[in-house]
Amino acid sequence: MTTDRVKQVKEANDIVDVVGGYVALRPAGPTYKGLCPFHDDHRPSFDVDPRRQRYRCWSCGKYGDVLQFVQEHERVSFLEALEILARRAGIALEQDTHVVRQHAKAPLLAAVNWAATVYQEFYSESTDAAEARRYLGERKLLGPTLRRFGVGYAPPSGDWLVKQATAAGVSLEHLEQVGLIARRTHSDGFYDRFRDRVLFPIRDSLGRPVGFGGRILPNSPLASRGPKYYNSPSTPLFNKDEQLFGLDLARTPASKEGFLAVVEGYTDVLMAHQCGIGNVVATMGTALNARHVRNLRRFAGAEVPRVVLVFDADAGGNNGVDKALEVFASQEVDLAIATLPEGLDPCDLLLQDGGPQKFREILDGAVDALAFKLARVLATDGANSVEGRRKAVDAVLGIIALAPEMSGQAGAVKRELIVTRIARRLALKEETVWARLEELRAQRRQSEERDDRSPSLARLALRGAQSEEDHRAAKAAPEEQQLLQILLAEPALVARAVQGVTPDEICHLELHQLLEGLYALHAEGQEPSIDQLRVRIPNARLAEYILKLCEVGQHNPDRPGYLEKLLKFFRERRARREKQEISNQLHTASDDTAKLELLRQLQNQQGL
Ligand SMILES: [Zn+2]
Numbered sequence: 058m059t060t061d062r063v064k065q066v067k068e069a070n071d072i073v074d075v076v077g078g079y080v081a082l083r084p085a086g087p088t089y090k091g092l093c094p095f096h097d098d099h100r101p102s103f104d105v106d107p108r109r110q111r112y113r114c115w116s117c118g119k120y121g122d123v124l125q126f127v128q129e130h131e132r133v134s135f136l137e138a139l140e141i142l143a144r145r146a147g148i149a150l151e152q153d154t155h156v157v158r159q160h161a162k163a164p165l166l167a168a169v170n171w172a173a174t175v176y177q178e179f180y181s182e183s184t185d186a187a188e189a190r191r192y193l194g195e196r197k198l199l200g201p202t203l204r205r206f207g208v209g210y211a212p213p214s215g216d217w218l219v220k221q222a223t224a225a226g227v228s229l230e231h232l233e234q235v236g237l238i239a240r241r242t243h244s245d246g247f248y249d250r251f252r253d254r255v256l257f258p259i260r261d262s263l264g265r266p267v268g269f270g271g272r273i274l275p276n277s278p279l280a281s282r283g284p285k286y287y288n289s290p291s292t293p294l295f296n297k298d299e300q301l302f303g304l305d306l307a308r309t310p311a312s313k314e315g316f317l318a319v320v321e322g323y324t325d326v327l328m329a330h331q332c333g334i335g336n337v338v339a340t341m342g343t344a345l346n347a348r349h350v351r352n353l354r355r356f357a358g359a360e361v362p363r364v365v366l367v368f369d370a371d372a373g374g375n376n377g378v379d380k381a382l383e384v385f386a387s388q389e390v391d392l393a394i395a396t397l398p399e400g401l402d403p404c405d406l407l408l409q410d411g412g413p414q415k416f417r418e419i420l421d422g423a424v425d426a427l428a429f430k431l432a433r434v435l436a437t438d439g440a441n442s443v444e445g446r447r448k449a450v451d452a453v454l455g456i457i458a459l460a461p462e463m464s465g466q467a468g469a470v471k472r473e474l475i476v477t478r479i480a481r482r483l484a485l486k487e488e489t490v491w492a493r494l495e496e497l498r499a500q501r502r503q504s505e506e507r508d509d510r511s512p513s514l515a516r517l518a519l520r521g522a523q524s525e526e527d528h529r530a531a532k533a534a535p536e537e538q539q540l541l542q543i544l545l546a547e548p549a550l551v552a553r554a555v556q557g558v559t560p561d562e563i564c565h566l567e568l569h570q571l572l573e574g575l576y577a578l579h580a581e582g583q584e585p586s587i588d589q590l591r592v593r594i595p596n597a598r599l600a601e602y603i604l605k606l607c608e609v610g611q612h613n614p615d616r617p618g619y620l621e622k623l624l625k626f627f628r629e630r631r632a633r634r635e636k637q638e639i640s641n642q643l644h645t646a647s648d649d650t651a652k653l654e655l656l657r658q659l660q661n662q663q664g665l
Contacts (some may be wrong), residue, residue: 176209
């Protein structure tokens with residue numbers, strides 16, 4: 058797929074024409090306005106700008122170009138969106154393009170499956186996996202359970218999988234696309250992304266492995282250098298915000314039990330299944346969100362799925378509960394919360410005498426998210442005083458007013474239910490609760506309108522960061538974000554960046570992935586343009602993030618100069634970290650020769 062071809066398709070499809078086919082648009086000054094198709098819009102919040110060929114919703118933050126619109130509206134991949142628009146404009150696309158073939162799912166699934174098999178064999182057979190087996194054995198997980206879940210182990214060497222694949226004739230490109238290996242930046246070849254980790258294959262609903270969750274061995278020398286848990290990055294097969302670990306095995310038990318229980322750890326899931334409680338899954342380091350629920354609804358058919366979130370007594374803090382309440386208010390799901398006894402995780406509890414029975418009772422005693430939040434608020438603020446009740450109402454309604462509104466009949470029923478329950482629990486008139494909810498909603502709309510009048514980029518970025526999708530963007534170091542803004546806006550600068558910063562220096566997961574993508578394109582001699590990158594990023598949310606970053610970058614008047622400043626920042630950060638590393642080693646070095654050598658290195662560092 059050439060950048061030119063993408064450009065040609067975009068030029069042949071005016072954004073106002075295309076969007077106008079889905080949404081009624083009316084001219085408003087230099088732009089067109091309509092009701093946003095991506096949220097339940099009651100006033101025209103959706104802007105289409107023919108000059109910039111971009112759309113933006115001022116309410117829900119959706120943003121993009123004509124391809125992004127079709128991708129999101131039709132729920133298709135970038136390439137499929139490209140095909141739809143090419144057909145619309147009568148442009149013929151080569152069907153057998155390199156990229157289309159590359160993105161066919163079958164070879165990717167085969168690659169993950171092959172890796173899952175070799176990792177599992179290594180775990181059960183190699184003497185070098187003894188430590189991994191000891192670790193899981195200590196957790197009282199039995200062979201049949203581990204085999205059922207296909208648990209494996211990735212040895213510490215940096216290129217074990219690469220070598221296995223080369224010997225077996227497995228395509229390294231495919232392994233790269235599924236996030237198991239990555240290209241070296243400064244030399245040829247690939248390295249393994251999972252090292253010295255116990256691997257839990259994450260399987261889709263059909264039981265096919267699509268990614269991995271990896272737990273570093275506690276005594277690993279690599280433990281201090283990476284996160285305890287590390288998942289596959291987003292790939293054409295895997296997205297950690299959608300998939301649930303263990304769902305393939307939990308589906309049947311869940312339909313029998315009438316609900317699905319969601320815990321936090323992989324080993325908790327394994328232990329529950331081992332104890333005969335099969336309706337248990339885990340999220341992958343994220344709170345249960347709207348996309349998980351949509352994914353679950355596909356399995357529950359027409360029925361509203363019932364989900365029980367299992368929280369630790371102390372954790373699950375207010376944040377977790379509020380998040381759950383937000384999902385409950387905005388999604389067609391029956392969401393309940395179960396709390397574990399103080400200081401226990403599910404695994405600990407299940408291993409106790411009578412633990413499985415106790416765990417079942419806890420699940421059965423789950424309280425729905427609204428009742429749970431109400432009880433918690435009342436426990437702190439006191440239900441008896443007028444002031445206490447007012448605070449309780451606001452604490453709960455505040456979350457509900459901010460949650461995306463559910464549309465249609467189901468939404469109306471849910472709001473009715475929520476208001477009725479709050480009123481009853483707090484002994485208030487329903488009208489009072491409705492009135493307060495309306496007040497809070499109006500406040501929200503007002504603050505949105507204020508934003509509308511001065512839609513600065515900074516505010517836009519801020520709002521983006523506050524939305525669930527870009528939640529982690531808020532945690533990115535500003536320099537990491539700025540680097541991608543600049544490179545996405547000016548692909549020619551990628552060649553310069555390659556010399557000055559490696560993807561491994563980018564801590565933020567998605568920015569890291571984007572930089573890797575740009576470098577890979579550059580390494581392959583392709584233009585590291587935003588459209589080429591989008592071909593490889595099937596995730597529509599990430600594609601939208603790319604477009605937003607690019608827009609900010611386009612407003613920078615001196616990108617080459619700014620890039621140099623950023624590279625200087627990364628250079629200095631690297632030096633600081635290396636210095637820290639050496640002085641750490643110095644403290645633990647045993648013999649004098651080693652100490653001297655380290656001191657010498659340290660002095661060199663300071664000389665820089
Ligand atoms: Zn919207």
